[in-house]
Amino acid sequence: MSPAVRFQNVSRRFGSVRAVDGVSLDIEPGEFFALLGPSGSGKTTCLRLIAGFEQPDEGHIEIFGETAEGVPPYRRNVNTVFQDYALFPHMTVGENVAYGLMIKGVSKAEREAKAKDALALVKLAGYDTRRTAQLSGGQRQRVALARALVNGPKVLLLDEPLGALDLKLREQMQEELKSLQTSLGITFVFVTHDQGEALSMANRVAIFNDGKIVQVGTPSDVYERPTSRFVADFVGSSNVLPPEFAVAHGGVAAWTSLRPERIDVVPETASIAADHTSARGTISSISYQGAVTRITVATDKLPIVATIPPGASLHKGDAVTLAWPKSAMVAMGDGA
Template sequence: MPAAVRFVNVSRRFGQVRAVDGVTLDISEGEFFAMLGPSGSGKTTCLRLIAGFEQPNEGHIEIFGETAEGVPPYKRNVNTVFQDYALFPHMTVGENVAYGLRIKGMPKAERERKAKDALAMVKLKGFEHRRPGQLSGGQRQRVALARALVNGPKVLLLDEPLGALDLKLREQMQEELKALQEKLGITFVFVTHDQGEALSMADRVAIFNEGKIIQVGTPQDIYEKPRSRFVADFVGSSNVLSPEFAASHGGAAKWTSLRPERIGVFPPDTKPPQGHASTDGEIKMISYQGSVTRFSVECGKLRIHTEIPTDEAASFEQGDRVRLIWPKSAMVTMEDAA
């Protein structure tokens, strides 16, 4: 079975800037795939290459086994949902959703029926006659989604579609998007700079930086086994331990990632259990974050951050000497210190 989307050594240049630099990638049919990275990392350009809005300078792109280079957007079996929704304000919601079907010459009765079905799918049944200006941001996002889905694309491209929504609505839409993708079974390619979105929704995540893919894997792999300092720092937060520190605390003599939530905070005389490592330090900062409290602890020349449940944090104060204890298995060696 061919991949839904395949990149083979794809590059896209804008003048002297390599926005995409030698990317090779397979996205499986029916996969919810996230492209995650900071602004300017190349993820959106990759999405535009799939959509046909950009063409590669080098390399090869396939969509379900068919060559994509030179094929215009309207001839590709993909649709895009944009962050700004791109709805026509002078059209009704129903007309917006049916617009692509109208362009294809579908009879009016049939396209109206399909538009109603698509709106029902995104929980907007009965909204056909409203105007976009009468809708909330979340409702406009659903209309944009229905408009993309009504064409029956084999690949749906989502370009930071939740970026304009407030936190509560964004979390709700994350759940709805994931449920919708599982129900439809089509390939979703989702671009975001929000690691929480990528980890909560995607089957696999590609981490981008400076036009290259740094690491691809399941959300669990990306978070638990970062291969580089960039991934460890960008996805969540991490303590990056030097080879010397890691080796002296039961790890390998390599650059090592240690997640804050794996580190416990204890009185200085606490004995570490079997299979655990420890280091002593002074609490320099305490940050309340709701269910967890974050500590910044100075351990010699190293500043270590740890997160513990807030109900366990009450007995510690800034300036206290403490012992940090963690399982040796929580230290993950990295291939690259960068």
């Protein structure tokens, strides 16, 4: 079976800026795939290339085996959900959802029935006669989602659709989007700069930086086994250890990632397990963050950050030992 989306050495330039720079990528049918990266990294331009809002300057794009270059958006079997929803205020909810079907010439009775079915999918059954101004932000987001789904796309593109929601609603919608994608079985391509969102929802993640993909993998792959300092720093937080420090503590001669939650903070004289290594230092800062406490320890070589459960009787200036499994150190090649 052909990939749902295939990029082969795709580039897109805006003047002298290469917004997308030689990207090659396969997204599989039925996959929830996240494009993750900071602002300006190329992820949204890639989404627009799939949608047909942009055309590549170089390379080749396929959607389910069909060439996409030169094909206008309305002839691609994809739909996009935007962050700002772009709903029509003069239309009812049902009319908003059915708008695409109306443009296609679908009969009024059929499009109204399909709009009701799509609203039921996003848990808005009975809302079809309301005005969009009467809805909350989360409800408007669901209407935008229903409007995209009612057309039966083979690929649904989501451009940071949860960015305008508050934290509680955002977390709820993350769960609902993932559940909806699983039940529908269609391909979701999701753009976000929020690493927690990508890790919690996606089957696989592509990490973007400076127009290039720097790593692709499952959420656990990119978190547990980052291949570069950029990925280690961007996906969660990490202690990036220089090669000489890694070697001195049982690792290899390479830039190395050590996640803060893998580190224990113990008394200075505590014994260390044989498969662990350690470093002594002095606590330079303590930050209570609810579920965890973040502790920075100044060792004789470099500061190291650990996250531990709250409640420990520790204070700034305390002499402590940091202990971690040698296996928790992940080599990252040249550390770029």
